[in-house]
C-alpha cells in the first residue's frame with residue numbers, strides 16, 4: 001500500500017472509526033487445553049493467543065532464584081500472520097517485545113510465592129494488523145489470571161497514535177491499526193496495572209508534543225477501562241455456573 005493522502009477525513013479514520021473508537025474486540029478464555037491458563041484476544045483483525053505454563057521446574061538451572069519465580073514472556077509472530085511471510089523464529093523485534101512484556105508482568109505477579117520455579121507466558125500472534133504487543137499483553141494478563149497465578153492487579157493496555165488529514169492537520173487516535181502504524185507520525189504502546197495505576201509498559205515510535213501525548217493518554221485511559229471490563233467479563237464467563 002502506498003502512503004495514503006490522509007488517515008482521517010470528515011470525522012472518520014480509514015476504517016470508519018472515530019478518533020476515540022476501539023476496533024471490534026473479542027476476548028476468549030480457556031482456548032488451549034494443555035496450558036494452565038490461556039486466552040485469545042482480537043482487536044479488529046489483530047489476533048493473539050496467550051498460554052501460561054507453570055509455576056514449574058525452571059531450566060536452565062542457573063536462572064533459578066531461591067526467593068522467587070522467574071517469569072518469562074515469549075512473543076512470536078507466526079509466519080502467516082503478516083502479508084509477506086515472516087521469517088520464523090525470534091529476531092531483534094521479538095526479543096525486545098518479549099523483554100518488555102516480561103517486565104510488565106514481573107511487577108504485578110506475586111513471584112515470591114513460587115520460589116525456585118519458572119512461569120512461561122507464550123504470546124503467539126496469529127494475525128497482525130498492528131498493536132500486537134498490546135493485544136498480546138491483554139491476552140497474557142487474562143491467561144495468567146485463568147492459570148490462577150496471584151497478581152496484585154490485572155494488566156491492561158491500549159495503543160494510541162498521531163494521524164493526519166488531507167490538509168496536513170494532525171489528530172490523536174486510539175487503537176492504531178496497520179495503515180496508522182505504518183504511515184502515522186507516532187504510535188504509543190501503553191499499559192497499566194489496573195488496581196495500582198502503575199504504568200508497566202510505555203513505548204513510543206515517532207514524535208509527539210507533551211500536549212499531544214497527554215491528549216492521547218487521556219483517550220487511552222478511557223479506552224483502557226473498556227478493555228479491562230471486557231477482560232473481567234471474559235474471565236467471569238468461564239467460572240459462572242449455569
Ligand code: ADP
Nearest residue numbers: 082083084086128129130131132133134178181
Ligand atoms: P506492534 O505490533 O506491537 O504494533 P510494531 O510497531 O513493531 O509492533 O509492528 C507494527 C505492525 O507491523 C505489526 O503489528 C505488523 O502488522 C507489522 N509487522 C511487524 N513486523 C513485521 C514483519 N516482519 N513483516 C510484516 N509485517 C510486520
